[in-house]
Amino acid sequence: MKGGKYLLLLAAFVLQARCQQDLQVTMSPPLNETFSGDLIYLTCNNIPSGSEVMWYLNGNQKVMQVDKTLKIPVADPVDSGTYHCESNGKKSNGVSIDVKENIPIATLKIKTGQPVMRPGESVVLQLDNDDGLQGWICRVYRGHETKRIVLRSKDNPKSLSFQSKDLNVQETIYWCTDSTQQRRSNQITVRTSGKHISLEMYPQPAIVGENLILKCYVWGTDKIRRVVFYKKGEMNDWKVIVESRSSTYKIPDVTESAKGQYKCNAIYTHVARTYGPSYNVTSDIQEVFVQTPNVKAVVSEKLGLSCSCPRCPSDVSYSYRWYYKKTDGQSWTWMDSNAAFMMPRESATYACSAVWNHGRSFLSNGYYYRPPIKVFMIILIVLLVLLCLAATAAYILWKRRNTSGPIYEDVGLRQRDRGDDKYEMLQKTRGDQKEAEYDTLNPEAPGRERKEGNYEPLKGGTKEVYHTLGAEEAAGGAREYEALKKEGMKEGEYHTLGMQGAAGGGREYEALRKEGMKEEEYHTLGMQGTAGGGREYEALRKEGMKEGVYHTLGMEGAAGGEV
Known part of the structure; x- marks a missing residue:
């Protein structure tokens, strides 16, 4: 029994030594599932240092390099397959990778800090999952080691934050999974740089068709005088892509050509520094990765x-x-x-x-x-303004059309029979009237109030001829007043009687008698004596007068004297 036991142990040691001599491929970080955009390292173990390594994907040569580690910076479905390495005539075992076209269910992002930090500092990360985070844990891969981060929570929160330990290695990768490791988040990669200036970018790969913003970040100051962004060309030469005072550079509508190595240079000063030259520092090189979204909403x-x-x-x-x-x-x-x-x-x-x-x-x-309600309100306001303008224009047009009628109109007469108050009322038409359209009766003598509708009709045979009587005596005379008698008068002729004596005289007043007068000839009687005189007043008699000639009688004696 003892001999058989020793033989089994010897066979196990021989097998272990043989396996250690064979090439082996390992993947890190250790992921149960690989999603589009993940950062993956494949390492060919058990090869002498400095040996050349040939990598194969599905039996086809992929790349030849000196380093034993193959980096897949942005995993894509085309990277799916079986990988193995070969060195010094030896081939390794195969490792299969299945890269999914979509991205993980949960989201991990930097809450406080930058994608590039100074050594010894830390960042605060935030994990979000709409279905809750009960039982979730996070993992960190640094220096070829993977460690767990315990998340302490109550109930089933949808968001949790945690702070990383001090960052002392060049690159640290974070991701989180549920208790079954079937559901996980995306990766976040944080790098370190010992310089006072760093080139910052979004910690995940740039997406084709979206914008990418690069920032030249200077620790401890924003007093930047000039910034230059560089990109490494195909001949390994650095080309200036932009130079300005702005510390950011935007790449709109990203394409595959945007991927590559970048760096920036900044000339700056610190607020506390009052003398000496400005700082002129160039950042470390950072690599921009680009991925094409295969499954996109x-x-x-x-x-x-x-x-x-x-x-x-x-x-x-x-x-x-x-x-x-x-x-x-x-x-x-x-x-x-x-x-x-x-x-x-x-x-x-x-x-x-x-x-x-x-x-x-x-x-x-x-x-x-x-929102449509805001658009509707804007359209409604515009329509209301247009309607108001149209209504105003229509009103102005209507006003103009309705004020362009004839200058003169027929005057309607209304007779009232009440003793001596036998006057008839001139009824004027509506609308604006131009100057000289109607004649006005002179004021009556003092002491006698005018009564409505106490005028006699003007007697004339011609249409639109107007005549106005002067004021009657203050005290009612024995005889009635006679209407103006006109014969052969033309349109537009006006005749006005002057003011009669204040006290009723013994004789009647005679109307103006005109014959052969031309259009628009006007004659006015002067003011008569205020007290009824013994003589009658005669109308002006003019013959052969021209158009537009006016004659006025002077004022008579104030107290009924003779002419």
């Missing part, structure tokens, strides 16, 4: 916003998540909505993703949406 508008995912798996059921941001500089904020259709309540930029049990689609492009 799409936002469309129709009375609201709809989310769809044409390339999502057809054998799973999924819901939707909505996000929004009000400015370009803000990060996306999750909204409490799981439906494919949503009606936003405020103006903002919206995006969505499709979610199922173990994964989700890439975030859709941002879509700026303005």
